[in-house]
Amino acid sequence: MSNALIRLPKSVKRGEVFEVKTLIQHPMETGFRAGANGTMIPRDIIEEFLCTYNGVEVFRLKMSSAIAANPFVSFFTTATETGVLFFRWTGDNGFKMEETASITVA
């Protein structure tokens, strides 16, 4: 199982720029580490993180093995209208996690 945490303001003014902070549980195994028996541990990372705002892409991040375990990512976006921010993380071994957060634009 996996957990994700999204932090953003509940309510913002139209046109206001606000920060979106995200945290997701994931090992981000680099593929460059040896296990206890000396064999390499296979890579297991999130490759892409996407955020859409009422269906329109507002942020996308291509990740690599150099992103820390349990990735924290934050970015900004402009309040356009009340609605839903949708988040999707996809990666190795078919990893897929989706989350939504509501935003009220006054």
Next chain:
Amino acid sequence: MKPRAALLAVLALAATVARAEIPEAERRSGYHDMGPSVQAMQDDDAANPGTLWLLQGEALWDRRQGAAAKSCADCHGAASGLAGVAARYPAFSGVSSRPIDLEQRINLCRTDNQKADAWAYESRELLSLSAYVARQSRDLPIAPPADPRLAPFLAAGADLFARRQGQLNLSCAQCHDDNHGKKLAAATIPQAHPTGYPIYRLEWQSLGSLQRRLRNCLIGMRAEPYAYGAPEYVDLELYLMSRARGMPLEAPGVRP
């Protein structure tokens, strides 16, 4: 031992222990030995990876489990009612006839009240729920119970803390009482106060318990680590909490 005699024994022991302890005004959380960027990570719940375990702990608190189909909330109500509990553990358990730590207390609740299996040490569930319970005590001072039944275990923990062991023939006290604030390689030796447990340790890339950290120290001393749940760990935890009396809890802390 009669209660009065036992209490006197505790007081006498406390006096003995107090001589070796770092005075309360000089007690320093490992938080203050970290760089500002790691401090900021701990301070911001949205960036502290330990928050991911809190989320799961919150869900577990309300989940009915075991043959009794009871949740933590069914007995305890809101988790906020447990404010201060983590600051008092380890505490004496009549069932176990010895002190138990917070993780063991949670597992006793599972086996006795929920009629569920105990969780494994360092399992995600046990870490999550203990983090969630400990979170309710954030900023509250560590307050070990004045329970005379704890006296012999506290003494055993203090003894273990001062005992040299392992291939490096080191004691906990040599680093954390005698040389704290100095450097070991590039790292500052902390005073070893258990203020942030369970902690998100950057080295582990995970949350981990105080027992895991103690095991880590034993490996560093090249001593044979005890098995998880061993009474020696709980005695040490008891002594460490007593030695950190009055310091605010930070759970879940972040450490390098």
Next chain:
Amino acid sequence: MDTLHRTDVTRRGFLAGVALVTLIPAAPASATPDELAAAIKELVGSAKLNPGRVTLDIPPLVENGNTVPMKVSVESPMTAKDHVKAIHVFNERNPQPYVMNAYLGPRAGRASVSAHIKLRESQKLVAIAELSDGSFWTASANVIVTVAACVEDLVQ
């Protein structure tokens, strides 16, 4: 790097003994300054890489490279006509030269992205902003990653 600080030590023998506990695991092949340059070249092509506009905010010294907070901000009005299209980050000495590529647009309002990253050792990081007019702007930073004294397991 890997300086061993032994200031104020009165019991050198004791501490030196403990320091032996630290084993540095055998390192896999790491990217090189050449690979870093090649990765940047692949992105930028023949365009000019301009210094400025970009702020790469990362601690100069970190106690553990597993989780290092980083923020990249770019000076830009973030309008439809003039905005940051992407922010790219590269490193010099991880096994691969890539860290991340963030794609944003005028709706971002502010061209600023933060992430927790991994640094295998002390090295240089390079951030590059790709603007809507096709220009590239850059900033770099050096980070010292210190070696932990007490690691849990000998195999990492």
